[in-house]
Amino acid sequence: MPELSQRVQTFTDSVIRRMTRIANRYGAINLSQGFPDFDPPMEVMDALEKVAHQGPHQYSITYGAKNLREAIAAKQSKYTGMPIDPETQVLVTCGSTEAMMSAMMTVCNPGDSVLVFSPFYENYGADAILCGANPIYIPLVPPTYQFDLALVEKGFQQGVKAIIVCNPSNPCGKVFSEAELLAIGNLALKYDAFVITDEVYEHIIYPPYHHVSMASLPGMFDHVITCNSLSKTYSITGWRLGYVIGSEEVISAAKKVHDFLTVGAAAPLQEAAVKGLELLDSYYQSLQKLYTQKRDFFLAGLDRIGLKHNEPQGTYFVLVDIQEFLDQEMFSGMSDLEFCEWMIREIGVAAVPGSSFFKEDVNHLIRFHFARQQETLEEALYRLEKLKNYKK
Numbered sequence: 001m002p003e004l005s006q007r008v009q010t011f012t013d014s015v016i017r018r019m020t021r022i023a024n025r026y027g028a029i030n031l032s033q034g035f036p037d038f039d040p041p042m043e044v045m046d047a048l049e050k051v052a053h054q055g056p057h058q059y060s061i062t063y064g065a066k067n068l069r070e071a072i073a074a075k076q077s078k079y080t081g082m083p084i085d086p087e088t089q090v091l092v093t094c095g096s097t098e099a100m101m102s103a104m105m106t107v108c109n110p111g112d113s114v115l116v117f118s119p120f121y122e123n124y125g126a127d128a129i130l131c132g133a134n135p136i137y138i139p140l141v142p143p144t145y146q147f148d149l150a151l152v153e154k155g156f157q158q159g160v161k162a163i164i165v166c167n168p169s170n171p172c173g174k175v176f177s178e179a180e181l182l183a184i185g186n187l188a189l190k191y192d193a194f195v196i197t198d199e200v201y202e203h204i205i206y207p208p209y210h211h212v213s214m215a216s217l218p219g220m221f222d223h224v225i226t227c228n229s230l231s232k233t234y235s236i237t238g239w240r241l242g243y244v245i246g247s248e249e250v251i252s253a254a255k256k257v258h259d260f261l262t263v264g265a266a267a268p269l270q271e272a273a274v275k276g277l278e279l280l281d282s283y284y285q286s287l288q289k290l291y292t293q294k295r296d297f298f299l300a301g302l303d304r305i306g307l308k309h310n311e312p313q314g315t316y317f318v319l320v321d322i323q324e325f326l327d328q329e330m331f332s333g334m335s336d337l338e339f340c341e342w343m344i345r346e347i348g349v350a351a352v353p354g355s356s357f358f359k360e361d362v363n364h365l366i367r368f369h370f371a372r373q374q375e376t377l378e379e380a381l382y383r384l385e386k387l388k389n390y391k392k
């Protein structure tokens, strides 16, 4: 067989999504790949039913159906306070996954560098490789996941093209404060680099923390490319709908990348999703309340079992420390991946090994998500109780 490209030999499949496949094989409760096991809002499901009979069933405009772009611009203008032109500043993509890839392909030349905070969402490493960019990692330091601004500036001094900011941050649940965003933004302006943000968890945030959109900060709009998604906010991860917001110049270039990558997101789903974007404030308030209850319930359960964990400020993820298990003879020499595989088989709950998120050599953390119905979380905690038998 002729040789495959070097590109595909430099990264593996997604460990997150691999854990889902292993969980399915063993019938484990899947707290690895982050997606809800409950329904989207009724309005959105009803709209989908209607669309099945009324259409559209053919291609939408490549950069997104007009009514969806208008709905995105209206909703995001309202929540971020920045004016957004649906014609020139919005691009609808196949999930935020494509939004990030399109954004990076739009701004990076092969050989360019991009700053990435570590821990990071797994996709960014592969995104960088696919567009030929070199990631430079800046640590977010546990337990609070603070960063050293001097290190960020040192990174910018190496001539980077962009910095990626995931806010709220998967997997560590950090919510960047306005002061932190201003500091990063000022450096981006000083060194004339882009900020590419990933804001898919903007509405899954726990008081007193609140989300600030980098692009809404004074003077930042032209330097920021905002990647976002409908997956998490409306519990429709399988619909694959996301979007990019940016300046007219950036978006018109990103539209070309997107056009040839995917032509467009699914037209019937775009039509039905408009109903989600039109939901009232009360929807976002109840989403926040729902996830706050789930977070409190799941973390209290982890505490009862005696599992050490961080306190997520946003997202539906929590990192659990498994060092006390790895220190024991029966687990000795195990990687976090092997521990997760053991946990799927023996405990019946799936998590993601932390090493897939950290540039640093981190082997003692695993990530759970709690976007699950109450009964599923109860059953997961019941099963996790068995871990007590493996503690000293």
Ligand SMILES: Cc1ncc(COP(=O)(O)O)c(C=O)c1O
Pocket: 034, 094, 095, 096, 097, 098, 121, 166, 169, 170, 198, 200, 228, 229, 230, 231, 237, 240, 241, 242
């Ligand atoms: C931080 C982050 N960005 C992007 C995505 C992917 O979103 P989408 O379903 O819109 O592609 C995820 C999914 O887990 C995520 O956690």
